[in-house]
Amino acid sequence: xxxxxxxxxxxxxxxxxxxxxxxxxxxxxxxxxxxxxxxxxxxxxxxxxxxxxxxxxxxxxxxxxxxxxxxxxxxxxxxxxxxxxxxxxxxxxxxxxxxxxxxxxxxxxxxxxxxxxxxxxxxxxxxxxxxxx
Ligand code: FES
Numbered sequence: 167x168x169x170x171x172x173x174x175x176x177x178x179x180x181x182x183x184x185x186x187x188x189x190x191x192x193x194x195x196x197x198x199x200x201x202x203x204x205x206x207x208x209x210x211x212x213x214x215x216x217x218x219x220x221x222x223x224x225x226x227x228x229x230x231x232x233x234x235x236x237x238x239x240x241x242x243x244x245x246x247x248x249x250x251x252x253x254x255x256x257x258x259x260x261x262x263x264x265x266x267x268x269x270x271x272x273x274x275x276x277x278x279x280x281x282x283x284x285x286x287x288x289x290x291x292x293x294x295x296x297x298x299x
Contacts, residue, residue, distance in 0.1 A: 188289045197248035200241045206293040218262045224282045225265050229253045230275040
């Protein structure tokens with residue numbers, strides 16, 4: 167499973183590999199989500215962070231069905247009930263913790279997780295945790 171819980175107030179701070187700050191953790195409502203474009207080497211990486219039930223998770227912004235971006239509007243990745251990540255194109259639903267698709271045309275497939283951590287209230291991402299893009 168690709169379960170990624172963002173560790174908060176960690177004594178075992180990650181490392182300098184998690185070097186790209188995204189935003190302050192309190193800038194994303196619970197429940198809520200936010201998209202980001204970051205540089206990774208020569209490439210641009212599109213990802214999003216979900217905040218739900220006090221847990222932060224992050225995924226590459228690409229639907230496993232056709233590869234399109236997921237959001238309905240800027241920073242809107244969750245469904246109307248804020249229970250699942252929802253693809254705007256064909257309405258696939260994904261679990262917010264694992265990224266597993268539980269309804270729609272790509273059931274059983276998963277969003278690609280991205281490693282994040284909160285350091286001093288700032289969400290940091292590890293671009294190296296992605297295997298492509
Ligand atoms: S493109 Fe996402 S469900 Fe079809």
